[in-house]
Amino acid sequence: MIRIFSFLLLMSFISCKKKEIEKNKFYEDLALQRSEILLENIGKKYYEKNCVNCHAGKDVKDNFLENSVRNQKRSERFFIDFITKQDSLLKNGNKEALALKDWSNQNAYSHNFVFNDREVKAILYYLKK
Secondary structure, three states: OHHHHHHHHHHHHHHHHHHHHHHHHHHHHHHHHHHHHHHHHHHHHHHHHHOHHHHOOOOOOOOHHHHHHHOOOOOHHHHHHHHHHHHHHHHOOOHHHHHHHHHOOOOOOOOOOOOOHHHHHHHHHHHHO
């Protein structure tokens, strides 16, 4: 009788633990979802305020920036540096930066936004979605 009672008590404990783990997973997923929505909204706000005039809307057919980010043609680090320190990359002969400048017919506009890495990452996240 004691063995049966011990077994039932153990099964009850395991069942409660499993429910607790499932509950925690649900809340972790919900928190992740909310942080992704927040990150996307922050990226959208920065993009619309600083980028849309030259790069057009996110869903425009020939938006080179959005296509490059979405297709991961360049690294995240490159995009961060290109957006915040383009002149420095060009001065130091960065091949990717020079190729982009050449591709854009040496357009005179230079990206030197005063964003921190997290802000640029939010823009990139928005463009990937």
